[in-house]
Amino acid sequence: MAVQKSRRLPPLSGVLVLVMASTGLVVVDLTIVAIGLPLISADVADGNSAESVVVTYMVAMGALTQAAGSLSDRWGRRPLFLAGLAVFTLASLAATLAQDLWWLNAARILQGCGAAVIMVNGIPLISDRYTGEERNLAIGAWGSLATAAGLLAPTLGGVLIDTFGWRAVFAINLPLGAAALVLAARVLPPASPAPASTGRPDWTGSLLLMLGLGTATLLMLRPGGTAWTGQDTVALLTACLALVAFLVLQLRVPVPTLELRMFTRPAFCGAMLAVLLSRVLTVGGSVYLVLYLSDGLGLSPTSAGLLMTPIFLAQIATGMVGSKLLSHLAPGLVISSGYLLKGIGFMALALLVTPDTPWWALLGPLLAWGAGGGIAGAPVMAVAVQVTEPERIGMVAGTVSTLASLGAGIGTAALGAVFTLYDGTSTGSQAVADGTRAVLTASAALASIAVATTLVLLHPRRAPRPDRSKASAR
Structure with a gap:
């Protein structure tokens, strides 16, 4: 019996290309903006610290991932992924046009929401498309690309900012996001996975989890060396209470978020x-x-x-x-x-x-x-x-x-x-x-x-x- 030669790479497909490229966009935006913070501060923050532009993206992304992943199991990968790409791209346009720090932070929050939906659908889309060893190899390729994107981000950010200014780090997402939307509409299968349950989605649990994770992430992103304040204590208690309430609720609802x-x-x-x-x-x-x-x-x-x-x-x-x-x-x-x-x-x-x-x-x-x-x-x-x-x-x-x-x-x-x-x-x-x-x-x-x-x-x-x-x- 002939022995099939083991693959070293997964067979390329439109879905894998789409997931890898979209994930690259999300990962790059985690760090690329940090290179331009001094220029952002001088332009739209009146010389004040602009670190919130990085923090808001990370907080929004971290808070929404679990809820977004659970919803994709119920509503299907295709509609959620398309919505995530659309929100991310439109938010990038809003960030490109931002005239003050509040505007820019609002755009970054929306970017983080879109990024969360994109990120959590990557593995499910790969798992729906591949099986066996090829699925393992495709997941490995996806992870390697994400690492490479993180490595490329500082260099890419420096080139874009030196050449076109800080708005270019957001503007670059517009053609790439539009191309990803067109590709997604062509290659994503319309079929959705069978839902685990047909009950009402756990909206209360999702909101509690987003509140708890968002507050906890914000606390962990506090600048080092800063004194603990009463507001920090309130935030910590809020995060703990929200997460405990979420866990209790998950044991009671018929369709849990987790x-x-x-x-x-x-x-x-x-x-x-x-x-x-x-x-x-x-x-x-x-x-x-x-x-x-x-x-x-x-x-x-x-x-x-x-x-x-x-x-x-x-x-x-x-x-x-x-x-x-x-x-x-x-x-x-x-x-x-x-x-x-x-x-x-x-x-x-x-x-x-x-x-x-x-x-x-x-x-x-x-x-x-x-x-x-x-x-x-x-x-x-x-x-x-x-x-x-x-x-x-x-x-x-x-x-x-x-x-x-x-x-x-x-x-x-x-x-x-x-x-x-x-x-x-x-x-x-x-x-x-x-x-x-x-x-x-x-x-x-x-x-x-x-x-x-x-x-x-x-x-x-x-x-x-x-x-x-x-x-x-x-």
Whole structure:
């Protein structure tokens, strides 16, 4: 019997191209605007801080993802995805024409809402289009493209702003968004997944979750070093009460926004914990490593950014490797091996960090960090999809996006506390090196926790077996 040669890449389809391109737009807009903040401040904020332009987008996106994912399971991927693209594109036009900071922030909130709908429909659309190993490879390609978009954003932003001004970072979305709308109308199938239930949507739960997540995200995005105020206390209580009320409500309503019973499956819990820890480590760790490169080693912002590039390049290069390994090995082994490699990178960096370390000595550990993230990343998404009913894939995508946003905020805040605790024992560049070493050591410990929990929760008895089928894109 002839043996079919294993694929290295998923078969290209209009749906995959659309999802990858649209996701790229969303990810780029997370960071591209930060490059133009000084010019935005001078033009429409009367010289005042314009950081809210970044924060409002992230808060809106983080607050809406779970509700948007659950609604896509009920109303269908096509109408929600088209609506998300339309809102994102029109909001980009409004941002391009903004005359003051309030106008610009309102446009960014709408952009974040559209981005949330686009983002959470990516995995469901891929899952509806592909099966078997090809689905794993398509998810890996999607994740690698998202990483590449994040890497490209600062450079693209700099070129656009230097050439055309800050409004260009929003104007570039107009032709790209319009092209994505035309492509979506042509390639997205009209069929929708069968709803999990025919009852009334959980509007109250969705509003409570958006209130809780939005407030929590806003708190985690507070500038470091600022004093805690009474308003912050009120916001914290609001977030806690809203989230507790949401969880209680989910056990009572017939059509929940988040099906809590999914968390009774060890494999699903393992995948979700891996998503959370991944963002804690990647975002939190990189923030303080960049601080070390600039304030500890004295590198320029451009040089510090370039030295971080090996992390992203290695993650892109190995993203498909993790997806491929998932067809031959148990998911727990693949994901834990990625976290093990990531932890080795963190520990090696911790041993090397001093004010006198040559920059080239950091390249090996940085590559290990990125390669580990690439190997572990895509299999996590594939496992979450495989242990979930097809009619709930949108809900799962929303949960993944929500946990990723929370992980980024938690990582920045928690590792920031570690940095502050250990950098006070010395001064100058040595203080920065000491704080960064503590952050990297804590990151290595968290990576080891991720290895252990992944091996336990994604044990072959609990996780889906490797899927070796080669079904073509439907």
